[in-house]
Amino acid sequence: MRRVLSVSFFLIFLFLTACSDNATTNQSGTSSKELVVVDYGGAMSEAQQKSKYEPFEKENDVKVTIVSPTDVGKLKAMVEGGNVEWDAVVADSDIALRLEREGLLEDLDYDIIDQSGFMSELVTTSSIGNELYFTNIAYNTDVFDEDNHPKTWKEFWDTEKFPGARSLHKSPMGTLEIALLADGVSPDELYPLDLERAFKSLDKIKSEVTIWWDAGAQPPQSLATKEVVLAAAWNGRISAAQSGGAHIANEFNEALAMADSWIIPKGAPNKELAQKFIAFVSLPEQQAEYSKLIDYAPPNEKALDLLPEELKENIGRSSKDAENQITVNIEYWAENFEEVNEKFNNWLLSN
Missing domain, CATH: 3.40.190.10 (Periplasmic binding protein-like II)
Structure with a gap:
């Protein structure tokens, strides 16, 4: 009987450990998933955090952990080694396309990601524009x-x-x-x-x-x-x-x-949540809020309709x-x- 109980407790321990790897505990004691997002850092990352990451956290009970700067060599090594730690990554759009052709990225789910309004050049099988x-x-x-x-x-x-x-x-x-x-x-x-x-x-x-x-x-x-x-x-x-x-x-x-564009590395641990995240940050409202914080333009043309003319002039649009x-x-x-x-x-x- 002791042996059966020991195995049971061991299995429970493994289950709890596995859960803790993909979740964090908030102040109320409930658990929320963690999404690891990689961007280039600096003012760009700060603006994204306020306009995109924090709103996504609040709406989805998710903890967004930011890693920067983007390191393409590390991404390749993770995917090829089968040990991917990142979920959603910002990369230069031409690099994103190159990674896609090398088979290192997940396909984006355009059933949930609305690509309408985006510049066609910035929508590919595995990437969608983040900023212009x-x-x-x-x-x-x-x-x-x-x-x-x-x-x-x-x-x-x-x-x-x-x-x-x-x-x-x-x-x-x-x-x-x-x-x-x-x-x-x-x-x-x-x-x-x-x-x-x-x-x-x-x-x-x-x-x-x-x-x-x-x-x-x-x-x-x-x-x-x-x-x-x-x-x-x-x-x-x-x-x-x-x-x-x-x-x-x-x-x-x-x-x-x-x-630059959003991509999901092949084998990302939370790829379904990453799809949902990219769908959220691609919304016109979030892209417009980003451009209000930093003078870079939204690749989603619908976001321009939400910006005042003076700001459009500042961002060259x-x-x-x-x-x-x-x-x-x-x-x-x-x-x-x-x-x-x-x-x-x-x-x-x-x-």
Whole structure:
């Protein structure tokens, strides 16, 4: 009899232990599930927590645990090793597509995730857009004013009319598109990228590019100190510094629209709850609340209807701004990034 009781108590112990692995106890003593969400951290994560994570927790009795920053190498290792700890992850949209093609992601359940209103480029079998941001012309407002500053990439390349040091992103994605636009390529003829022409265009301005930035905080800082007077920059970083008193501004004409997306790693421990979470954060209401907290745009067009015109202007989504913006082709970059990046780095090292 003792042996039977011992086995029973052992089985109960295992059951309770298993439950505790996927739940936390709230103050009332009841248990709630835990969802592990991975994003890039910083101000973006703080805005998401207030506009998306906390409301989801309250509505679903769920504890959202945030891990940052996103580490694609770690995600791959988890999936390939069969030991996945993450449930929902934010990744650059082209990387999300690459992971999907490598079979490392769960399919999204579009029976519960409403994709209507989303930009079609940001809806794939295993990913859906999270936020939209722009690589655009940024300038020092002590050097250039609202009427007299480069409004196109061709003008950004015009060092005689608009003299001064420049800064460009140390990445081929976006930078090569900019170079081709500056050389007269029309937006609808950008892809596939003419690499030879892009590098020749970059040759023309290389001597004026004194900073090749690899962190989004660099352009606003170098612009504010006048280390450079013009930069290709992420709009949210510029507007945040501008709100803090920096004499810098964004120009959204010919801005390059880029995005990151939600994905679920293959074998996620709470994949059904992750589907429900992604459905929630994709709602127009939650996306609109996010854009009220940080100057990045919603990929769900329905969310724009919930935002005031002044805010649409701040995030580069007014009807005037949207007319001449270019969406970066994530299909192209998912397929070609590694090869093109090697050529870009070789060009950087050349004289």
